[in-house]
Amino acid sequence: MSEPVYVTGIGVVAPNGLGVKEFWSSTLEGRSGIAPLTRFDSTGYPARLAGQILDFDAAEHLPNRLLPQTDVSTRLALVAADWALRDAAVNQAAMTDYDMGVITSNASGGFQFTHGEFRKLWSQGPQFVSVYESFAWFYAVNTGQISIRHGMRGPGAVLVAEQAGGLDALGHARRTARRGTALVVSGGVDSSFDPWGWLSHLSSGRVSAVGDRDRAYLPFDTAASGYLPGEGGAILVVERADAVARRRAPQVYGEIAGYAATFDPPEGSDRPPGLRRAVELALDDARLRPGDVDVVFADASGVPELDRAEADAFREIFGPNGVPVTAPKTLTGRLYSGGGPLDVVAALLSIRDGVVPPTWHTADVPPDHGIDLVLGEPRNRSVSVALVLARGRWGFNAAMVLRAVADGAGSARA
């Protein structure tokens, strides 16, 4: 059997909390990061609510040198990576550079930076466009910048699959660790709240236009009206169990026990969507059965027909009301590449603390969904196995199984 792969460090940059501690207490206490967009004058746009990170000052956390060449999304990713490595007590200098990899996901690239440079292009001319635009815009930039900052020369990659991509990155990090790279920095962070980015969100037709922040994103509710976009995400330190034990990592949050990705069939096909198959494959990968799962962190689209499709999959796999389901992302919005990793963080903290955060704001779930959605308040429940799901627009599905690790496997946490 392959060597287990653990999560040993977490860095969170979320609309409802910078850092793990603040994010987790907000998540359990229902503090929302949703507010009307303030990044630009959004008056007159058909939808204005988003999960924004409003208390982040990049200059406080990063060298001045990095600021002229980075988009806000990359600054957030760099800081999340710093925090994750510190949390895991990684001493980069003591490790071989080729033994450390970086595998992140990204869905929108450096939108705000690019918006500014494009404005220079059409208003002043090409010679005014920053040379840093050459890399600040693109999907792999977070992987590259994290790798340069920490001298990590092992495998580097970026996975792009809209909201599903963050789980794909973590799945690939696990594969990479098993192939021989002791430590992989992985996860996803996105931000695209300039006017151009915002229009791109709205063009999906899935963003809720409801103006009340507590009623706008209500996945699985009879009043579901779409989702709200958010920014941020999470970066995790992923390590092979033997490496964790060797360097005596300060804690193990859990094992990435299973992972799978599937694609939906093309529109009009009579084949079913791929979500159920992703769950079944991920459980097979973890050598677990549906009955072993203690909680599911749902994709929770908020688009009624997609909620229904997800509820159908839960009923088919787990039976009616067969497992507690939750979606704490109602407090942050959907974070694209950051969404899956942030849900993985919530799942690992549920394992650690024996508590499942609720789906804040959702209240009226149609009985024929047949799902046991955790509502209203956190539910105390011992969690050994958590399942995290993510669906990306254009047919991406990803499923990840997290499993508790018994004390002693390199873990100092009680």
Add this chain to the structure above:
Amino acid sequence: MSVMTLDDLRRILVECAGEDDSTAVAGDIADVPFEDLGYDSLALMETAARIEQRFGVRLPDDEVLDLATPGAVLDAVNKAAAGV
């Protein structure tokens, strides 16, 4: 008469690529290699673009990358401005 001084260049460098926390660009840096100051080839290309915008002097990309120190950049800019 120089069109661009070391202080002008210093300002442009910081604007284009920030200041390094350890190696400041203050003081007499005319003969300190860009590499030691922590400015890479991209930073120099960005600097050349700003010089053209501010001082109307164009330094072709391939020539810029051969200029190893701030002093060499000043020299090239001022010679070009003087039509030498």
